[in-house]
Amino acid sequence: MVAQRFASFGESVFAKFTRLAVQHGAVNLSQGFPDFDGPQLAKDAAIAAINAGHAQYAPMIGVPPLTKAIAEQYASRGFDVGHGKGVIDPVQHVTVTCGCSEALPATLMGLLNAGDEIILFEPYFDFYIAGTVMANATPRFVSLHAPTRAGAPFTFDEKQLRDAFTPRTKAILLNTPHNPTGKVYTRDELELIASLCIKHNVVCISDDVYEHLTYDPALPHIPISTLPGMADRTITLSSLGKTFCLTGWKVGWSLAPAPLSACVRAAHQFITFSGPTPLQHGAAAIIHDMTHKPSAFVAQIRSLYASNRDKLAAALMSVGLTPHRSDSTYFLMADHSEVSRRLGLDDDVAFCEYLTREVGVASIPPTVFYDTKSLGKPLVRFAYCKKEATIDEAIKRLGALKK
Numbered sequence: 368m369v370a371q372r373f374a375s376f377g378e379s380v381f382a383k384f385t386r387l388a389v390q391h392g393a394v395n396l397s398q399g400f401p402d403f404d405g406p407q408l409a410k411d412a413a414i415a416a417i418n419a420g421h422a423q424y425a426p427m428i429g430v431p432p433l434t435k436a437i438a439e440q441y442a443s444r445g446f447d448v449g450h451g452k453g454v455i456d457p458v459q460h461v462t463v464t465c466g467c468s469e470a471l472p473a474t475l476m477g478l479l480n481a482g483d484e485i486i487l488f489e490p491y492f493d494f495y496i497a498g499t500v501m502a503n504a505t506p507r508f509v510s511l512h513a514p515t516r517a518g519a520p521f522t523f524d525e526k527q528l529r530d531a532f533t534p535r536t537k538a539i540l541l542n543t544p545h546n547p548t549g550k551v552y553t554r555d556e557l558e559l560i561a562s563l564c565i566k567h568n569v570v571c572i573s574d575d576v577y578e579h580l581t582y583d584p585a586l587p588h589i590p591i592s593t594l595p596g597m598a599d600r601t602i603t604l605s606s607l608g609k610t611f612c613l614t615g616w617k618v619g620w621s622l623a624p625a626p627l628s629a630c631v632r633a634a635h636q637f638i639t640f641s642g643p644t645p646l647q648h649g650a651a652a653i654i655h656d657m658t659h660k661p662s663a664f665v666a667q668i669r670s671l672y673a674s675n676r677d678k679l680a681a682a683l684m685s686v687g688l689t690p691h692r693s694d695s696t697y698f699l700m701a702d703h704s705e706v707s708r709r710l711g712l713d714d715d716v717a718f719c720e721y722l723t724r725e726v727g728v729a730s731i732p733p734t735v736f737y738d739t740k741s742l743g744k745p746l747v748r749f750a751y752c753k754k755e756a757t758i759d760e761a762i763k764r765l766g767a768l769k770k
C-alpha cells in the first residue's frame with residue numbers, strides 16, 4: 368500500500384540498526400544521538416514555559432523570543448540576508464520548524480517545481496533524497512571521494528561539480544560540516560560553489576546543523592551565506608539538537624532573505640504549522656545565553672567528542688579498520704575492506720550486521736547515503752557523540768576483531 372514515491376526507501380537504516388543493536392545488546396554507535404542530557408538552562412526554561420501555561424499553538428514562524436534569539440545569534444556572527452552584515456529581522460528572515468528534519472522537506476517542497484534539478488553531494492543525509500522525491504525534483508550528484516592518503520579529507524572533483532550545473536538547476540544542497548564524513552568544507556571549496564551558484568543563478572540550501580561542532584581551530588565552519596554574492600541566494604538551515612544534545616526536542620529553523628523565507632513558510636504552514644511551544648521557549652533561553660557569553664556546555668562537548676574521536680580512531684586502526692579524518696560532527700568513516708575480506712563479508716551492510724551481531728557494536732552501512740553505491744561499500748560510519756564510558760565499552764568489544 369505504500370505510495371510509489373516512498374516504496375523504494377524501505378525501512379530506514381537508522382531504525383534497522385537501532386533495532387538490531389537492542390536485539391543483540393550492542394553498544395549503539397549507529398544513530399547519531401548523544402547518550403546524555405542537554406543543558407539545565409534550556410530544560411528549566413522549557414519547564415517554566417509549561418508551568419506558565421504556554422500550551423497553545425506557537426505562531427507559524429516561531430515564538431517571538433526564539434525568532435529574536437536566533438536572529439541575534441546570527442547577527443552577532445556577521446550573517447547577512449541581503450541587507451548588510453548583521454541586519455536580520457526575526458519576522459521576515461527566521462522560520463522555526465520541527466527540527467531541521469522538517470526544515471529540509473519544507474524548503475525543498477516550497478522551492479522546487481517538478482522537473483527542477485537540485486545538486487546533492489554524495490554521501491548525503493538520506494532526508495535530502497526523500498525531500499527531493501517529495502518535491503518531484505531531479506537530483507544530480509557530485510561525489511565526495513574518500514582520501515587515498517592517510518589524514519587527508521574527503522574531496523570532490525571540480526569538473527564533476529561544474530558539469531552538474533545545467534539550465535534546469537534551481538538549487539544546490541550543501542551540508543557543512545558534513546554528515547557522514549566529518550568534512551568541513553574549506554574556503555576555496557565554498558568559493559568555487561558560490562561562484563557557480565552566482566554564475567548559474569542557483570539557490571544554495573546550506574544545512575549547517577553541525578555548525579558549532581568543529582574540532583580543529585585551523586578548520587572552522589564557514590557559512591556560505593557570508594561569502595560575497597551569497598547573502599540573497601542562501602537558505603541556511605540549522606537546529607538546536609546537535610549543538611545542545613537535545614535531538615529529541617526537534618527545534619530547528621531556517622534563516623533566509625524574505626523571498627526565500629516565503630518558500631520555506633509556504634510548505635511549513637501545511638506540514639506542522641508550528642513546533643512545540645514550551646520547547647521553543649527553552650531553545651530561546653539557551654540560544655540567547657550562547658550569544659551573550661561563550662557556552663561552557665558546547666566547549667565541554669566539543670572537547671569530549673574530539674577525545675572520543677581520537678580514541679575510537681586509534682582503536683579502529685589497531686583492529687585493521689582504517690579510519691578517515693573527521694574534523695567535525697558526530698561521525699567518522701572507516702574503511703572495513705581488509706577485515707571484511709578476512710571474514711568473507713561482501714559489503715558494508717554485511718560488515719555492519721556482523722559487527723552488531725558478533726562483536727556487539729552497532730554502526731551504519733553508508734551505501735544508503737550514496738547514489739554511486741560502489742563508493743559506500745568499503746566504508747562504515749561510527750557515531751562518537753557518546754559518553755566516554757560508552758566509547759570505552761565499544762573499544763573493548765572491537766578488540767574481538769583482532770582474533
Ligand SMILES: Cc1ncc(COP(=O)(O)O)c(C=O)c1O
Pocket residue numbers: 399465466467468469492542546574576605606607608609614617618619
Ligand atoms: C546533516 C543533517 N541534517 C539534518 C538533520 C536533522 O536535524 P534535526 O535533528 O534538527 O531534525 C540531521 C540529523 O541527523 C543531520 O545529520
